[in-house]
Amino acid sequence: MNAQSVMNGLNKETGLEAGVIPENRPVTILQFGEGNFLRAFIDWMVDEMNSQGLYNGKVALVQPLPQGMIGMMKEQDYLYTLFLRGIQKGEVVVEKKIIDVIDRAVNPYEDFQSYLKEAENPDLRIIVSNTTEAGIVLRQEDSQADQPPQSFPGKLLLLLKKRYDLFEGARDKGFLFFPCELIDRNGDMLKAILLELASSWYPDNEDFILWITEANVFFNTLVDRIVSGYPRYEVEDLWKEIGYRDNVLNTGEIFHFLVIEGPREYEKEFPLIQAGLNVKWCDNMAPYRTRKVRILNGAHTMTVLAAWLYGLETVQDCMYDDVISQYIRKGIFEEIIPTLDLPAAELDEYGKAILERFSNPYIKHFLLSISLNSVSKFKTRVLPSLLEYVKRKKSLPEVLSFSLAALVLFYKGSQGSDITLKAHRAVDGREYAISDSPEILDFFASLWDGLTGGTMEEAETIMTSVLAKEDYWGLDLNTREGLGLKTSTFLCRMVIDGVPAVLKDMIDG
DSSP states (O other), X not given: OOHHHHHHHHHHHHTOOTTOOOOOOOEEEEEEOOSHHHHHTHHHHHHHHHHTTSOOOEEEEEOOSSSOSHHHHHTTTTOEEEEEEEEEXXXXXXXXXXXXXXXXXXXXXXXXXXHHHGGGXXXXXXXXXXXXXXXXXXXXXXXXXXXXXXXXXHHHHHHHHHHHHHTTTOGGGOOEEEEOOSSTTHHHHHXXXXXXXXXXXXXXXXXXXXXXXXXXXXXXXXXXXXXXXXXXXXHHHHHHHHTSOOTTOEEEESOOEEEEESOGGXXXXXXXXXXXXXXXXXXXXXXXXXXXXXXXXXXXXXHHHHHHHHTOOBHHHHHTSHHHHHHHHXXXXXXXXXXXXXXXXXXHHHHHHHHHHHTOTXXXXXXXXXXXXXXXXXXXXXXXXXXXXXXXXXXXXXXXXXXXXXXXXXXXXXXXXXXXXXXXXXXXXXXXXXXXXXXXXXXXXXXXXXXXXXXXXXXXXXXXXXXXXXXXXXXXXXXXXXXXXXXXXXXXXXXXXXXXXXXXXXXXX
């Protein structure tokens, strides 16, 4: 695809006459990261606000790594097609749109001065980023003399210093920061690293350090949208559908959710909610982070290993199987949601949205891909719900307890390599690899050595050892009354009767 073909596509979609270019907008947003996620999330949101006349701004991209996509994007004048597809209120929905919010891009590794020049833009107000979980880090090797520093905070600090110097410390020339990295309290962490770097690099410039705090606002965010990216295996069909070749075409799910923790008075500068987007601006994002981890991530983790052992391959398969779909519903609505404190209607709506997201026919989530590092995932995503359920209900949850036993059975393998165990699922003899830390793999390989779990005595021996691993769970789970017996019974029955039979009995019961 070339820029003119996209422009023609844009004209066709919007009804503009050929060759008519939309009115130029000022660059108000500097975006660190040109990858699929931000282009299908923040850039899409900006496009929505612009389209509704609620916002008037464009984006300048900064490529945060030496290698990236800005060259390919420049060839298309930074235009690209976005497909959003999924199930919404029971109906399959497909939306496609040409996104026209990116004005320019710079690679600081090739042209550092052009990068710093972005600080001169008086219209620049918002900075967003998605530099992966490893992006917001303090890198001691960085120096203010580097062009550029390797870390994202290092590059950013030099831009802030240029801004501060150019506008002589004016407090109205700071920025609103919306980091989208998937780490807890990302804004707080970015601010703390910048202040530490500034104290190290500019120890005698107290006013600059104050300017970082007083002139800038760092929001904590929680982002939620599955972005499947460039659709390699169906791109030819999509090109035929849209009528042109788009080399940076992007795809994602219909669902989106953004939580912003910080002062609400800035919402008028970034009117996401007014545009009808699924955005929550709040004083405390913790309940929403807990909701996502417990319901979305927790439902994945409680399901994937059991469903794999049951004989399924993808998350979508789970939603079309009567037994596993009931298992998921029971786990979400009867065991996880009752442990959360947000309004019931809000939790119910989110739970239903999760079921639709799991059913999305356009996204293939393979169960084995999600199974990576399941022990640590269980600790953070499922165990808190299990323990809270016991605390509130004075009984053990069926699905969450079963998922722990299924984890132990899934990890029944022999050494395959330094980073995997080799195992076979009983329903069809299919070989699979178990991936986790070497220490965890060694533990389970030794645990299962010589044992089958086919008697209650063996099952109890196995489960007692697993539950006792305080370094896995943060406590000895044998102290939770009845959990050892319940999980041992599930484990033994799965070995003797098979996973499908045990699951069916549990759901029917």
